[in-house]
Amino acid sequence: MTGVASARIKAEAYALGFDLVGVTTLGPMETAPAFREWLAKGHAGTMGYLERGADKRDDSRRVFDGAVSAVVVAMNYGGTQPSGPIARYARGRDYHDVIVDRLNELLSRIRDVIAPGVNGKPYVDTGPILERDLARRAGLGWFGKNTNLINPDLGSFFFIGSLLLDVDLAPDEPFATDHCGTCTRCLQACPTQAFDGPGVLDATKCISYLTIELRDAIPLALRERIGGLVFGCDICQEVCPWNVKFSRDVTDAELQPTPAVASSTPVELLGLSEEGFRARFRHSPVTRAKRKGLARNAAVALGNTGSADTMSDLQRALQDAEPLVREHALWALERIAVRHAPEDR
Numbered sequence: 552m553t554g555v556a557s558a559r560i561k562a563e564a565y566a567l568g569f570d571l572v573g574v575t576t577l578g579p580m581e582t583a584p585a586f587r588e589w590l591a592k593g594h595a596g597t598m599g600y601l602e603r604g605a606d607k608r609d610d611s612r613r614v615f616d617g618a619v620s621a622v623v624v625a626m627n628y629g630g631t632q633p634s635g636p637i638a639r640y641a642r643g644r645d646y647h648d649v650i651v652d653r654l655n656e657l658l659s660r661i662r663d664v665i666a667p668g669v670n671g672k673p674y675v676d677t678g679p680i681l682e683r684d685l686a687r688r689a690g691l692g693w694f695g696k697n698t699n700l701i702n703p704d705l706g707s708f709f710f711i712g713s714l715l716l717d718v719d720l721a722p723d724e725p726f727a728t729d730h731c732g733t734c735t736r737c738l739q740a741c742p743t744q745a746f747d748g749p750g751v752l753d754a755t756k757c758i759s760y761l762t763i764e765l766r767d768a769i770p771l772a773l774r775e776r777i778g779g780l781v782f783g784c785d786i787c788q789e790v791c792p793w794n795v796k797f798s799r800d801v802t803d804a805e806l807q808p809t810p811a812v813a814s815s816t817p818v819e820l821l822g823l824s825e826e827g828f829r830a831r832f833r834h835s836p837v838t839r840a841k842r843k844g845l846a847r848n849a850a851v852a853l854g855n856t857g858s859a860d861t862m863s864d865l866q867r868a869l870q871d872a873e874p875l876v877r878e879h880a881l882w883a884l885e886r887i888a889v890r891h892a893p894e895d896r
Contacts, residue, residue, distance in 0.1 A: 560572075560657070571624065574622055576722045583681065604678070608679050623682070630707075631800050635813065636779055639785055646676075658673070658716075674713045685713050689723050697746070706799075708794060736790040742776040743776045761777065765844075774879075812835055
């Protein structure tokens, strides 16, 4: 197809509310060898699912027969929001649902105005393809030292989605330059020292992994470094000069923070029942951690930042049905007791 078709598709994507749109040709993925090496070093921790679908990761044309092009999109989720226990990306409706719905609508529009018989498949962070590679190839940004894709006009507080298609489209120029320079603020700011070097993240030390993906006890050596965070972490993005200068407010109605989620405190989260957890986080990415994981995290946050007044909440948590929650509540009580112990005279 011609560049006219690509331009029309981009116009439709922008009309659907996407903040960035680019087009690229599918094929072998540049970072696939590095990803395999990353897995071999154990940096994925317990995320065994990342090893599945290696053939599709290596070559994005293998997603379905005839796939040759990708429309890659980005949606801003609001880097200007204040810091809090829950990472910014998880304060609104689940982005997977929002972006997949819009990519399916984009596919419908492509069929209506460009190619009635086109086949397509949307991906949003849930399939075995290297979407960050596709985004760079589509001209949306470069890989920062904190591994996030950075756009010179938007920073990095955005979601990435891809619509893979079986029609040839005129591709955009890949983003070929790196604009991090000598800056290492993201690497230096990480509380758990999760970066093995520029562009290499050891997920087993990352606060986002520890509070979301890890199902077991949080390692003792890392608990204090989590501070007051309960779900995810934005620190390596917060300190990035590109975000300091170019982050934007959330404008999309579906990604606006849900008040009950955005205002959640560790004390509230520790005390939630299963029913209360489901009610508060319905259609939220926070459900990924499950109730016991979130309560575990809340206990750690209280152990690091809670006052003596929160000890009663932690003592109640010692009766929690989940051993995981009880263990972390006991650790938190011991931490607070030490912190508020009277000084020797």
